[in-house]
Amino acid sequence: MATLKDVAKLANVDVSTVSRALNNTSYVHPDTKERIYAAAKELGYRPNVMARALRQGRGQVIGVVVPRLHMTIFSEILQGIEAQAQTLGYMTTVCVTEEDAKVEKDRLNRLRDSGVDGIIIAGTGRNGRLLRDMQAGGVPVVQLVRRQELELSSVVADYESCGHDAVKFLASRGCRRIGLIAGAQHLAPFHGRYEGYRKAIAELGLEEFTSSSDKQVNSFGYGHECALQLLDENPDLDAIIACIDVQGLGAIRAAAERGLKIPEQIKIMSLTGHRVGRMLETTMTSMEMPAFQMGEAAAKLVIEALEADPGHKAARRHINFATTLVEREST
Amino acid sequence: MATLKDVAKLANVDVSTVSRALNNTSYVHPDTKERIYAAAKELGYRPNVMARALRQGRGQVIGVVVPRLHMTIFSEILQGIEAQAQTLGYMTTVCVTEEDAKVEKDRLNRLRDSGVDGIIIAGTGRNGRLLRDMQAGGVPVVQLVRRQELELSSVVADYESCGHDAVKFLASRGCRRIGLIAGAQHLAPFHGRYEGYRKAIAELGLEEFTSSSDKQVNSFGYGHECALQLLDENPDLDAIIACIDVQGLGAIRAAAERGLKIPEQIKIMSLTGHRVGRMLETTMTSMEMPAFQMGEAAAKLVIEALEADPGHKAARRHINFATTLVEREST
DNA sequence: TTAATTTATACAAACGTTTGCAGGAGGATT
DNA sequence: AATCCTCCTGCAAACGTTTGTATAAATTAA
Numbered sequence: 048m049a050t051l052k053d054v055a056k057l058a059n060v061d062v063s064t065v066s067r068a069l070n071n072t073s074y075v076h077p078d079t080k081e082r083i084y085a086a087a088k089e090l091g092y093r094p095n096v097m098a099r100a101l102r103q104g105r106g107q108v109i110g111v112v113v114p115r116l117h118m119t120i121f122s123e124i125l126q127g128i129e130a131q132a133q134t135l136g137y138m139t140t141v142c143v144t145e146e147d148a149k150v151e152k153d154r155l156n157r158l159r160d161s162g163v164d165g166i167i168i169a170g171t172g173r174n175g176r177l178l179r180d181m182q183a184g185g186v187p188v189v190q191l192v193r194r195q196e197l198e199l200s201s202v203v204a205d206y207e208s209c210g211h212d213a214v215k216f217l218a219s220r221g222c223r224r225i226g227l228i229a230g231a232q233h234l235a236p237f238h239g240r241y242e243g244y245r246k247a248i249a250e251l252g253l254e255e256f257t258s259s260s261d262k263q264v265n266s267f268g269y270g271h272e273c274a275l276q277l278l279d280e281n282p283d284l285d286a287i288i289a290c291i292d293v294q295g296l297g298a299i300r301a302a303a304e305r306g307l308k309i310p311e312q313i314k315i316m317s318l319t320g321h322r323v324g325r326m327l328e329t330t331m332t333s334m335e336m337p338a339f340q341m342g343e344a345a346a347k348l349v350i351e352a353l354e355a356d357p358g359h360k361a362a363r364r365h366i367n368f369a370t371t372l373v374e375r376e377s378t
Numbered sequence: 379m380a381t382l383k384d385v386a387k388l389a390n391v392d393v394s395t396v397s398r399a400l401n402n403t404s405y406v407h408p409d410t411k412e413r414i415y416a417a418a419k420e421l422g423y424r425p426n427v428m429a430r431a432l433r434q435g436r437g438q439v440i441g442v443v444v445p446r447l448h449m450t451i452f453s454e455i456l457q458g459i460e461a462q463a464q465t466l467g468y469m470t471t472v473c474v475t476e477e478d479a480k481v482e483k484d485r486l487n488r489l490r491d492s493g494v495d496g497i498i499i500a501g502t503g504r505n506g507r508l509l510r511d512m513q514a515g516g517v518p519v520v521q522l523v524r525r526q527e528l529e530l531s532s533v534v535a536d537y538e539s540c541g542h543d544a545v546k547f548l549a550s551r552g553c554r555r556i557g558l559i560a561g562a563q564h565l566a567p568f569h570g571r572y573e574g575y576r577k578a579i580a581e582l583g584l585e586e587f588t589s590s591s592d593k594q595v596n597s598f599g600y601g602h603e604c605a606l607q608l609l610d611e612n613p614d615l616d617a618i619i620a621c622i623d624v625q626g627l628g629a630i631r632a633a634a635e636r637g638l639k640i641p642e643q644i645k646i647m648s649l650t651g652h653r654v655g656r657m658l659e660t661t662m663t664s665m666e667m668p669a670f671q672m673g674e675a676a677a678k679l680v681i682e683a684l685e686a687d688p689g690h691k692a693a694r695r696h697i698n699f700a701t702t703l704v705e706r707e708s709t
Numbered sequence: 710t711t712a713a714t715t716t717a718t719a720c721a722a723a724c725g726t727t728t729g730c731a732g733g734a735g736g737a738t739t
Numbered sequence: 740a741a742t743c744c745t746c747c748t749g750c751a752a753a754c755g756t757t758t759g760t761a762t763a764a765a766t767t768a769a
Binding site: 710711712713714715716717718719720721722723724725726727728729730731732733734735736737738739 | 740741742743744745746747748749750751752753754755756757758759760761762763764765766767768769
């Protein structure tokens, strides 16, 4: 691998001049520049990212921390992050926590040690202190999907209106006994959706039906179990709202097991569409989240923060994406 | 951030001694060691990964290149890679190519420049030269899912027997007119499955029915279009094999659109289960691929290669995972 | 014409590690 | 008593950049 030194030797100048020429960072005589470019090209010179990182104290990398990828919205968001980061010249390193706060802590420390310039995290909510420290230490942090610390920037969807609109929509379709698979209330997205649900139900003068479980919240099983519970306790339910798609699939299964026809006897919808809904046999109505764009936004946010002012003094920003209802066969 | 120098000063020794003590890389007097540990702890010392990377020429990072993540087997494989890499002390940086050879080339170069120690790639097959160069240049490369260069190690599933077994299975269920959604023949997994299909069909003395499209191969639309074509050209088809789950979903939709009952009138199965099958309304029979384990294997392979011998002289290894048939309601 | 400015280049330090080499102290072996 | 290990530590170089400072030449301003 050719180094700056090699190029300098070939072009008959000092390494500093080569550096300045290649980075356009100071005056360099056009002729010299020419010679340097030629030399660099001839040697196939490519700057050593590690050396640059050491010198500059940052390595053009952003760290992404998610609970999991498979069968979740995060795989799509990650694609958005990666695409945007690449176009801005950054690499993306990803850590999967399996929703374990210990693992999350460890990964965050590793990321910091490895010198990432910024962090995007869909967290467990139990490492707020560490995250604030990192932000204070000059590594901007953007919260993804789950907003947990107001002191940190975030990119989320409007969960409350999402839950609210879903109820209103179902009511407009004639539903009066609407259940919610509530999800983990300590996580903002689930809590927000519940709030929206609750308010809409109150506004309409209806009764609340909710259910939760201590299974892994991002799963088919969670939806299945909760839906069964809802249906068994309230046989006259006419709609079930699931917070995420895989839960919705579980609910569909549960309805089938109880011999209920969708959508005639019961309507089912999801509040976090990630385009699975339209692939099903009975396509599922859902509030679609612009996952890819949310990823792009998060990447843009964190990179702007770290490039704009190294002192991270910029005000925190909270970006709220609207969700759009897509009606399909399940309602 | 405390540096080695700070620790050295506090412990009253030279930085080199601190380095050796902390890395257990040479004799250090127990008392001195004690002092050094104490000093390091007091200062909250954490080694600077970038400096170490520069010095050692490698940064404990492996690069992963995939065509996409969302709704594909790669999101699960990536989880396996990440988990294994982390336990072996490596970070994972991920690049998404969208199946574009130009993008792939660019990402590979960026990865190389940024000093990754190894690469795991599910590639387009059009950058073989570059990949071989990288391997020759000391950066081990492992091909993932798609084996394209025999000179490089690989982790794949046994596609041929997968296609073969599927046909045999369907035949055992009484099917005689079995169609295949063939996929992109320039990609090994699809080609292999076709070969298995072809051979089994021949052994059974049956007729071949295949279909392909020039849509994005990893999609619902691909499966849908191909299935419609198969069904319209051969109304008496009694089974359709899709290479991957999302294609299978498309095929199910297509069958429904043609008014065919599953599994009575037509059986449908997928050859790359990634656990979507069991969540559907009509659960889908599929050859399940141990995606997570394949990811783990790939990570282990690439890390062993780079740690075992820096000269990368080790023989290439090809790991072939068996797939297991899981029968569900669609057959 | 002289002083001030701009342009162009080189020197050298720094970023924080790891590591080859040298050397001192002490014990064991000849 | 000389030699040879083993244990322990420090010095200094190196990894490949970026960047502050110095300086010389060319240009402009006064």
